[in-house]
Amino acid sequence: MRLQFLFLILTVGLLVGCKKDPPPYSPPDGSYGLIYNKIFTKTCALSACHNGEQGAAYPNLDGATAYGAIVNGAVQNSQARNSGLTLVKPADPAKSFLYQKMIFDSTAYAFGSAMPAGGLSISRDPIAFVRAWIAAGAPETGHVADRNLIE
Numbered sequence: 001m002r003l004q005f006l007f008l009i010l011t012v013g014l015l016v017g018c019k020k021d022p023p024p025y026s027p028p029d030g031s032y033g034l035i036y037n038k039i040f041t042k043t044c045a046l047s048a049c050h051n052g053e054q055g056a057a058y059p060n061l062d063g064a065t066a067y068g069a070i071v072n073g074a075v076q077n078s079q080a081r082n083s084g085l086t087l088v089k090p091a092d093p094a095k096s097f098l099y100q101k102m103i104f105d106s107t108a109y110a111f112g113s114a115m116p117a118g119g120l121s122i123s124r125d126p127i128a129f130v131r132a133w134i135a136a137g138a139p140e141t142g143h144v145a146d147r148n149l150i151e
Contacts, residue, residue, distance in 0.1 A: 025062075025063040025064050027066075027067075028140055028141045029141065029143075030139065030140070030141045030142045030143050030144070031129070031132075031133045031136070031139070031142065031143050031144045031145045031147075032067060032133065032138070032139065032140050032141070033141075034129070034145075034147065034150050034151070035129070035130060035133060035150070036061075036066060036067075038126065038150050038151075039122060039126060039130070039150075040061040040062070040066060041062070043122060058076075059073055059087060067140050069087070070087040070088045070098060071087070071088045071090060071138050071140075072086055072087075072088070072089070072090070073086060073087035073088065074086065074087070075087055075097045077097070077111045077112050079111040080097050080100070080109060080111045080112075083109060083111075085097040085100065085109060088134055088138050089134070090134065090137045090138040091134070091135060091136070091137050091138075092134070092135075093130075093131045093134040093135055096134050096138075097109070098130070098134075099127075099130055099131055099134055101114065101115035102115060102122055102127045102130060103127060125148075125149040125150065126149060126150045128149050129145045129146065129149040129150040130145075132144065132145035132146065132149070133145045
């Protein structure tokens with residue numbers, strides 16, 4: 001009986017002590033989810049970029065905190081902040097630093113460097129999709145931009 005009790009205590013201790021990795025993040029269905037899956041995970045949330053390891057200077061675009069980090073998020077670049085930009089300003093692509101970084105060569109808000117970095121690029125249609133999403137209020141759920149632009 002004592003041996004069974006000891007075995008039970010050890011088994012429970014091992015089960016409680018085992019740490020499982022959380023399941024991979026799956027964004028909500030909608031335009032933001034497509035941006036997350038097609039742009040952020042492929043070009044932004046890479047090692048040494050926006051993966052949460054760079055601190056406040058680079059918003060974390062990897063995982064469940066990405067949406068909250070960018071929508072109405074503070075810009076760290078002082079020139080952009082002084083120009084009234086936020087990371088994503090719902091309904092205002094012109095004042096959204098994320099969008100301005102994507103159209104870097106054709107904007108008056110060319111602060112810092114173009115994104116994505118490292119020779120990666122985003123074509124015109126996905127950029128138009130991001131613009132439409134922001135213009136529609138940058139909702140976390142729901143389809144508000146033409147999916148054909150990004151799929």
